[in-house]
Amino acid sequence: MHAAWVLPLLVLVTLASITWLYVRGDLNPILCDGPCGPQFVTAPVGLEPASPDPARAASVGSGPITAGELEAAVAGPLRSDALGGRTSLVALDARDGTVLADESDGAHVPASTTKVLTAVGALAELGPDATFTTSVVRDGSRLVLVGGGDPYLSDVRTKGSPVERADLATLAAATAKQVGDQQVSLGYDVSLFSGPSVSPAWEDGYVGAVVAPVSPLWIDRGRVGAARSTDPAGDAARRFAELLRARGVDVTGEPQQAEVPADATRVAAVRSARLSRIVEQFLADSDNEVAEVLLRQAAIAAGEPGSFAGGAKVVSQVLRQAGVTTEGLVLYDGSGLSRKNRIAARTLAETMVEVAATPRLGSVLSGLPVGGFSGTLENRYDRAGDARGRIRAKTGTLTGVHSLAGVVTLSGGRPVAFALMADDTEQVNPFETQAALDRVTVAMADCACGAR
Structure with missing residues (x-):
């Protein structure tokens, strides 16, 4: 192949590849930091507005x-x-x-x-830009995981997800960086929500099968395989303790429910996706x-x-x-x-x-x-x-x-x-x-x- 044709051919191939990847959505994580919102997505054939027929439009x-x-x-x-x-x-x-x-x-x-x-x-x-924060605070030798009502808080970060933007693994890493190998106990605070966590107007058998008890603290929306957790906050706290121990923090005993004292110091936090995406x-x-x-x-x-x-x-x-x-x-x-x-x-x-x-x-x-x-x-x-x-x-x-x-x-x-x-x-x-x-x-x- 003549050398003069090499560069133009490479440019054409590159442009064609980019176009193909864009249409497939493979560039979404780069362009939109995750799956692109509806306003950025090329409409499927059935969603594209048909070219107006002048005669039909007139009638x-x-x-x-x-x-x-x-x-x-x-x-x-x-x-x-x-x-x-x-x-x-x-x-x-x-x-x-x-x-x-x-x-x-x-x-x-x-x-x-x-x-x-x-x-x-x-x-x-x-408002559409609201976010929800899950945090860890310190009260002496005790850490408290504070539920902020992030409905999509996950165990680990889901790459490319527009809504699973906060996760316990990231929170544990940030906490361990501040705490080091110190010995601490772990509590968890779910005081943001009040009243019953299960509606008395729900039918028997719903909880654990089609819905988890409502909590401001859970991971993966309270899901455990194909079922739902009946103690989503406790499960999240126990998982957080595991993640802290894996990063060298000496967590003693089992996590206990607790309320954060007013003078507690924030150690780390993760923030949810915007409400509009949720x-x-x-x-x-x-x-x-x-x-x-x-x-x-x-x-x-x-x-x-x-x-x-x-x-x-x-x-x-x-x-x-x-x-x-x-x-x-x-x-x-x-x-x-x-x-x-x-x-x-x-x-x-x-x-x-x-x-x-x-x-x-x-x-x-x-x-x-x-x-x-x-x-x-x-x-x-x-x-x-x-x-x-x-x-x-x-x-x-x-x-x-x-x-x-x-x-x-x-x-x-x-x-x-x-x-x-x-x-x-x-x-x-x-x-x-x-x-x-x-x-x-x-x-x-x-x-x-x-x-x-």
Whole structure:
């Protein structure tokens, strides 16, 4: 090969390699210090806005939606027997809250759509840039591990994770550097949260199987293999003692629960990811433990006890202050595990309008799973045609309960906030109910509403 061609060829190969790695996402850890947020990700084919057809743009979605137009589009799918005996749909123009469809039947058991309200409460009270600190303080010859309510505190740092930014191994290394080989005892402080760590409104068998007792101190969200720890704070403290000993600190005895005295000296600390990233992740994954921690963090930020009751009170206040309808709202937790929770479809739909209009709440919208592409909707909408990728929604599922709340983009480009809830489906195959809900939202996405 002629020498004059070598350098240009190397440049082309390098550029092609960089482009390939960028599209694959392999450069994310360099560009974004972890997986890039939604605003930096190249949209999948189904999410890319189609090139506008001038003729279609002139006739579809450009005018006001007439009364009953969207209701007519979903009338057939809403009559499906698979939705059971009680269903509600409320759809609002996401830009101004105009009612486009209202087929509501009071407040429903919301299941995990409750997490939308929890996220809004936390962001409203704390702000998207809030972080949570796990620290170690010294009180004489005793070290105390202080839980700061970091929901994603991990055992060891997870490389590339946008949310697991603080870990016990790093904290132990920083502590050992200050303490050396001195002999110390170890305590752990979980006084940040108050009230019961397990909701009395949860069903028997939940704790240890689908949720851990709520604590401001745990590692890996209280998970132990496929199960959950029943003593997440104690387990975290015992693991921290192991990590300290491995670094030469002479830790005596077993860790004991203790409260930090006012004159204790901080030795080391690690800080969580920003709340905006935490919200995006926990909504996409529908994480129960994270939801309960954030409910308490919202309560504490508002000056209320860090408890189930304190968090529920603050979330209700945040919604009312935003002008969201709270009629019939009853909250016993932040995750939606309780069957005693009640939320009206209008409350969820109006909340999504508020989210769309408020930059402080933006991570709620960006964290919603995308139909056919991500989170709890990744394996749904595979036969939705052009609607695939135009439905973003939080799912909610318990036995006999199915719901969706989010934003759907109509075929003409109009964003519509909606909530669709069914809580009387015990006698129906859950996959049939799920498919029936999806057909309703696809009918909205396909609606030629606003045609001139």
